Every structure is written in C-alpha cells, then in structure tokens.
Amino acid sequence: xxxxxxxxxxxxxxxxxxxxxxxxxxxxxxxxxxxxxxxxxxxxxxxxxxxxxxxxxxxxxxxxxxxxxxxxxxxxxxxxxxxxxxxxxxxxxxxxxxxxxxxxxxxxxxxxxxxxxxxxxxxxxxxxxxxxxxxxxxxxxxxxxxxxxxxxxxxxxxxxxxxxxxxxxxxxxxxxxxxxxxxxxxxxxxxxxxxxxxxxxxxxxxxxxxxxxxxxxxxxxxxxxxxxxxxxxxxxxxxxxxxxxxxxxxxxxxxxxxxxxxxxxxxxxxxxxxxxxxxxxxxxxxxxxxxxxxxxxxxxxxxxxxxxxxxxxxxxxxxxxxxxxxxxxxxxxxxxxxxxxxxxxxxxxxxxxxx
Numbered sequence: 001x002x003x004x005x006x007x008x009x010x011x012x013x014x015x016x017x018x019x020x021x022x023x024x025x026x027x028x029x030x031x032x033x034x035x036x037x038x039x040x041x042x043x044x045x046x047x048x049x050x051x052x053x054x055x056x057x058x059x060x061x062x063x064x065x066x067x068x069x070x071x072x073x074x075x076x077x078x079x080x081x082x083x084x085x086x087x088x089x090x091x092x093x094x095x096x097x098x099x100x101x102x103x104x105x106x107x108x109x110x111x112x113x114x115x116x117x118x119x120x121x122x123x124x125x126x127x128x129x130x131x132x133x134x135x136x137x138x139x140x141x142x143x144x145x146x147x148x149x150x151x152x153x154x155x156x157x158x159x160x161x162x163x164x165x166x167x168x169x170x171x172x173x174x175x176x177x178x179x180x181x182x183x184x185x186x187x188x189x190x191x192x193x194x195x196x197x198x199x200x201x202x203x204x205x206x207x208x209x210x211x212x213x214x215x216x217x218x219x220x221x222x223x224x225x226x227x228x229x230x231x232x233x234x235x236x237x238x239x240x241x242x243x244x245x246x247x248x249x250x251x252x253x254x255x256x257x258x259x260x261x262x263x264x265x266x267x268x269x270x271x272x273x274x275x276x277x278x279x280x281x282x283x284x285x286x287x288x289x290x291x292x293x294x295x296x297x298x299x300x301x302x303x304x305x306x307x308x309x310x311x312x313x314x315x316x317x318x319x320x321x322x323x324x325x326x327x328x329x330x331x332x333x334x335x336x337x338x339x340x341x342x343x344x345x346x347x348x349x350x351x352x353x354x355x
Contacts, residue, residue: 033309034308037244037307040236040243040244041305043092044063044093044235045059045063048085048092050224051084051088051232053081053208053212054208054209055081055085057205058074058085060302060305062089063301063305064302064305065301066175066241067244067301068200068248068294068297068298069174070175070201070297070298071176071177071198071200072176072178072201073177073179073191073203074178074179074180074202074203075181075202075203075205076182077181078181080205080207082177087099087137090134090135091232091233092234093134093234093235093236094237095133095241096134097133098133098136099130101140102143102148103143104144110129110130110148111129111148111155112129112155112161113126113131113163113168114129115164126164128163131170131176132171136176137176137179138152138176139179140180142181142191144189149189149191150195155170155176157198172242173241173245178199193329197326198290199326200323201294201322202325248297251300251301251303251304251308252309253300253311254310254311256313256355257299257355259355260316260352261292261295264291264295264316264352265286265287265288265295265324268287268324268348270286271283274348274352276347279347281333282330282339283328283330284329284330286328287328291323291327294323295320296311298323299311299319303315313355320345320348321342321345325342330344
C-alpha cells in the first residue's frame with residue numbers, strides 16, 4: 001500500500017523491476033546534512049519564484065511531492081501557470097520533462113510507448129513513451145478515457161512500464177503532476193476514487209491577487225514570462241534532489257505524531273462520533289489508509305523544507321487539506337448545499353486532539 005517506491009535500474013527487465021535502493025532510515029540527520037539541504041532548497045525556491053508569481057502553496061506542494069517521491073493532482077481553471085510551474089521545477093533541477101495533453105482519443109501506447117516494426121532488420125523496436133521522464137505533466141487528465149487513465153497507474157505506483165512483455169523502469173526521481181479543469185465537463189471522464197487515491201497530494205489553485213496579476217504583466221513586458229522568455233537555468237543537479245529525497249526518508253517521526261496522523265484518517269471514517277451530525281452526514285466515504293501514509297511521508301518532506309530533522313503535529317495538521325481533499329468523498333447533498341470538502345476536513349481536524 002505504499003505511495004511509491006524508488007528504482008534506479010536502467011533498461012528493460014524481464015518479468016519484474018529491479019529492487020529499489022535501500023535507505024539507511026535509522027541514521028539521524030547531521031547539522032551538515034541540514035545545512036546542505038537548506039542551501040539546495042533555498043536555490044530551488046529562488047529559481048522557482050523568479051519564474052512564478054505567487055502560488056507559494058503550489059511551490060511547497062510540488063517540493064513536498066518531489067521529496068516524498070509521490071505524485072500530485074492540481075485543480076484550477078485554465079491560465080494559472082500549472083504547466084509553467086512543473087516545467088520550471090524540472091528545469092531548475094536539470095531533469096527531463098514531458099507534457100502529455102490528454103484528449104479522448106489518447107491511447108495508452110501514446111503514454112507508455114509501443115513496439116514499432118523495422119522492415120530493415122525484420123524486428124520490432126521499442127519506442128518508449130513520454131512517461132519515461134523525470135517530471136511528467138498530464139494536462140487535463142480527466143479528458144482521457146478510463147483505459148488511458150489506467151495506463152498511468154503502473155507507472156505511478158510501480159515506477160515501471162510494460163511493453164511487449166518487457167518491463168522498463170522509469171528514471172529517478174520520477175513525479176507525475178496531473179491537472180484537472182473544474183469548470184468544463186464536456187468530453188471528460190472523472191477520475192475514479194481509487195485512482196485519485198494514488199496521488200500523494202491534491203492542490204487547488206485560485207486566482208492571483210491584483211498585485212500578483214500586475215507583476216505577471218510586468219514580467220511579460222520584461223521578457224521573463226511568455227513565448228520569448230529565456231530557458232530555465234538549472235541551479236541544482238539530480239544528485240542534489242536524490243540527496244534531499246534520501247534525507248526526507250530519515251526525518252524522525254515520533255510515535256505520537258504517527259498516532260495523530262492515524263487518528264485524523266480514522267476520524268474521516270467515523271466523523272459522526274466527532275463533529276456536527278449535519279456536517280458528518282455529507283461524508284460518503286472517508287480516507288483510506290493511504291491518507292495516514294501520505295501524512296507521514298509528506299510531513300517528513302515538509303519538516304526538511306523547514307530545516308528540521310523531525311516532523312511535528314503542526315506539519316501533519318498543515319497538510320490535511322492537500323492530503324484529504326481528494327480522499328474524503330462527499331455526497332450529492334454537500335454539492336447541493338455548497339459545502340466544500342475543506343470545511344469538513346477543518347471540522348475533523350478541530351475535533352481530533354493535538355498531541
């Protein structure tokens with residue numbers, strides 16, 4: 001039931017993927033580790049902010065997702081720089097990036113790859129698909145058919161693809177950012193709950209403030225943004241990202257913090273015992289155990305971003321919206337009464353004692 005595992009193997013593997021690299025999870029972080037991590041994170045933040053205006057929450061969520069080796073679902077109306085955000089992150093870490101525009105006629109082979117017959121030698125050559133990149137943007141993922149959506153599951157969960165009976169491990173790091181447009185339903189295929197559950201986080205982006213939008217216009221005039229903007233300059237290497245990922249696995253999570261994460265996930269399933277019955281009646285399905293796993297993994301990454309070697313209850317609590325908003329399913333009455341899932345999550349968090 002893990003959110004994701006790592007694979008450092010290259011080339012095809014018959015029958016299964018190579019064993020992921022082992023982590024020394026028992027080794028505490030040293031001051032030198034934290035100092036180097038702070039330097040890398042500072043460079044990432046500066047480079048991101050030079051390209052993006054505002055969106056601090058999205059920046060944090062992207063970095064948390066990257067360090068926790070997960071995937072992120074982003075929902076917003078068009079034109080809020082979702083593509084720019086993930087392509088910038090890929091550029092600043094000198095990683096490969098692929099954008100897949102999802103449409104109803106998109107085929108699974110368009111994502112994972114296929115075998116092509118070569119008449120010159122009478123053999124089939126494997127052509128790997130765009131999912132074989134470090135950072136993959138699935139733009140408007142709900143516009144692809146259910147069959148194509150399912151083609152991403154093996155890649156996201158197992159970090160590999162299967163083509164012609166051979167298994168091809170994906171590069172490391174590997175992160176999928178999928179986007180959804182909430183205002184259009186024509187030609188869309190809503191993601192099944194089981195597939196949404198495989199995303200570590202779900203971020204919702206709102207409109208910029210007037211000051212932020214004015215800054216966007218000024219950056220377009222200066223050539224920082226737009227079609228003539230210069231290429232993103234990488235400020236860290238993939239080895240630095242691997243270093244951060246390894247450190248995140250070693251961030252200490254006390255048993256009390258783990259119990260708090262479990263209590264929050266459990267509370268979404270038994271909300272009637274904790275919160276107002278009217279609010280509890282809106283919940284159709286609570287979070288799966290992946291919710292508590294995600295809280296633990298994401299809190300480790302968030303603690304490292306804050307320069308700490310240990311996670312706190314505040315880390316867990318601050319992540320509840322992005323961890324639970326796609327795992328707690330509300331019924332039709334909640335939609336009719338215009339009750340957002342965040343209101344339910346806030347009520348649950350308020351009802352669970354903080355250690």
